[in-house]
Amino acid sequence: MIGGDIGAPGIWTAAGLVLAIAELFVPGVFLIFLAIAAGITAALAWALPDLPVAAQLGAFGLWSGVAVLIGRRWYRDYPVESTDPRLNDRAARMIGQIATVTTPIRGGEGRARIGDGEWPARGPDAEVGARLRIAHVEGTTVLLEPLSD
Amino acid sequence: MGLTIAALALLLVLFYLMSSIKIVRQGYQYTIEHFGRYTTTAAPGFNFYPAFFYRVGRKVNMMEQVIDIPGQEIITKDNAMISTDGVVFFQVLDAPKAAYEVSDLYVALLNLVTTNLRTVMGAMDLDETLSKRDEINARLLNVVDHATTPWGVKITRVEIKDIRPPRDIVDAMARQMKAEREKRANILEAEGSRASEILRAEGQKQARILEAEGRRESAYRDSEARERAAEAEAKATLVVSEAIAAGGTQAINYFVAQKYVEAVGKFATSPNAKTILFPVEATQLIGTLGGIGELAKEALASTPEKANRPGNVTVPRT
Numbered sequence: 001m002i003g004g005d006i007g008a009p010g011i012w013t014a015a016g017l018v019l020a021i022a023e024l025f026v027p028g029v030f031l032i033f034l035a036i037a038a039g040i041t042a043a044l045a046w047a048l049p050d051l052p053v054a055a056q057l058g059a060f061g062l063w064s065g066v067a068v069l070i071g072r073r074w075y076r077d078y079p080v081e082s083t084d085p086r087l088n089d090r091a092a093r094m095i096g097q098i099a100t101v102t103t104p105i106r107g108g109e110g111r112a113r114i115g116d117g118e119w120p121a122r123g124p125d126a127e128v129g130a131r132l133r134i135a136h137v138e139g140t141t142v143l144l145e146p147l148s149d
Numbered sequence: 150m151g152l153t154i155a156a157l158a159l160l161l162v163l164f165y166l167m168s169s170i171k172i173v174r175q176g177y178q179y180t181i182e183h184f185g186r187y188t189t190t191a192a193p194g195f196n197f198y199p200a201f202f203y204r205v206g207r208k209v210n211m212m213e214q215v216i217d218i219p220g221q222e223i224i225t226k227d228n229a230m231i232s233t234d235g236v237v238f239f240q241v242l243d244a245p246k247a248a249y250e251v252s253d254l255y256v257a258l259l260n261l262v263t264t265n266l267r268t269v270m271g272a273m274d275l276d277e278t279l280s281k282r283d284e285i286n287a288r289l290l291n292v293v294d295h296a297t298t299p300w301g302v303k304i305t306r307v308e309i310k311d312i313r314p315p316r317d318i319v320d321a322m323a324r325q326m327k328a329e330r331e332k333r334a335n336i337l338e339a340e341g342s343r344a345s346e347i348l349r350a351e352g353q354k355q356a357r358i359l360e361a362e363g364r365r366e367s368a369y370r371d372s373e374a375r376e377r378a379a380e381a382e383a384k385a386t387l388v389v390s391e392a393i394a395a396g397g398t399q400a401i402n403y404f405v406a407q408k409y410v411e412a413v414g415k416f417a418t419s420p421n422a423k424t425i426l427f428p429v430e431a432t433q434l435i436g437t438l439g440g441i442g443e444l445a446k447e448a449l450a451s452t453p454e455k456a457n458r459p460g461n462v463t464v465p466r467t
Contacts, residue, residue, distance in 0.1 A: 054152045057156055064163060065162060079194075080194070082175075087193075088175065089211075090213075111294075116305075116306060117305040117306050118287060118290050119294070120295075137242075139246075140298045140302070140303040
């Protein structure tokens with residue numbers, strides 16, 4: 001069964017390559033870890049020719065787990081930075097922009113125009129047309145601060 | 150036996166790892182539940198949450214999205230029935246709130262906007278609904294913002310796509326517009342004809358004035374000419390009368406004879422020379438000629454000093 005013409009190391013190597021190729025077609029960063037584990041298992045099978053199949057499978061499973069854990073730690077310690085980390089984070093993007101008051105801010109509550117839409121606003125009292133900077137966004141409410149010249 | 154267990158164990162490990170790795174695509178955020186309770190949100194990228202303990206709860210789309218508001222009939226403030234439809238743009242700002250605070254976000258938003266659209270447009274006149282789309286959007290946003298804040302969703306804009314008043318009102322609008330334009334055209338025409346009439350009258354007035362001025366001028370000149378003629382006549386008469394005073398009857402005779410001869414000459418040259426009326430005796434004429442002859446004699450016989458002074462001719466008695 002396992003063994004055949006090319007022997008266990010060859011089979012594991014082939015499995016690793018197949019997994020690596022499958023990784024290219026299947027979305028998700030999972031199969032590459034299995035490919036790494038298969039590669040390690042192939043090395044083991046080559047180093048220990050009389051390793052039983054069950055042990056080989058066990059080694060494969062173990063190395064898979066290890067590979068995933070190492071990968072996770074690697075990603076955590078050396079995260080791949082996005083060139084635009086604030087993508088899809090509208091609130092974060094708006095901080096620092098200038099808003100124009102459309103409903104006078106009284107008692108800290110009003111509305112302001114940002115871009116082509118109006119947002120609920122909180123901040124110092126201001127008349128319609130006043131221009132304030134967005135200091136922070138809380139839910140769907142923007143917190144405004146006076147322009148610091 | 151051992152091999153089967155080993156294979157099953159391997160499968161379990163593989164599946165476990167597979168379901169523990171959560172790859173989140175950009176544009177989405179996954180809520181992670183720990184035994185059914187929300188704990189954290191998985192950001193785009195590679196995430197590892199051990200299976201059995203953690204599950205993906207909801208996959209929240211963080212991109213700006215569009216919902217079509219189906220067409221609906223709205224009765225405006227002035228009781229016109231209009232059918233309208235629109236679109237809503239919204240974006241999730243807070244994934245867990247959008248996932249758990251509201252049961253079905255899309256349905257909730259759709260119904261919220263649909264009902265408020267009815268409210269806002271129902272408070273406006275037909276003309277306002279047709280012309281004040283910006284205001285409709287602003288008012289709608291103002292209302293729905295309060296509702297969507299707890300859901301962590303911001304409706305960025307509401308656009309009315311189409312407002313269709315009923316056919317008969319559209320026809321009436323078209324008629325109104327046509328009437329307006331016709332009215333303007335008529336007014337312009339009337340103004341034009343009025344202006345042209347005024348201009349024409351002005352022209353006529355100007356012409357009459359000029360004509361009268363011309364007449365006045367010519368009358369002045371005529372009267373001046375008559376005055377001059379009268380003056381000349383008077384002078385001539387004066388000279389003649391002076392001559393007569395100096396020269397006596399012979400001088401008058403001279404003048405009369407001159408005229409007589411002229412008149413006879415005219416008779417001779419006149420085209421109807423067949424009949425010549427002589428109202429006076431020819432002898433008289435001859436007599437005048439005789440008078441002239443005598444005058445000539447006297448003139449020739451007189452001294453050169455006297456001849457040098459015309460108008461002071463002395464006629465000796467015979």
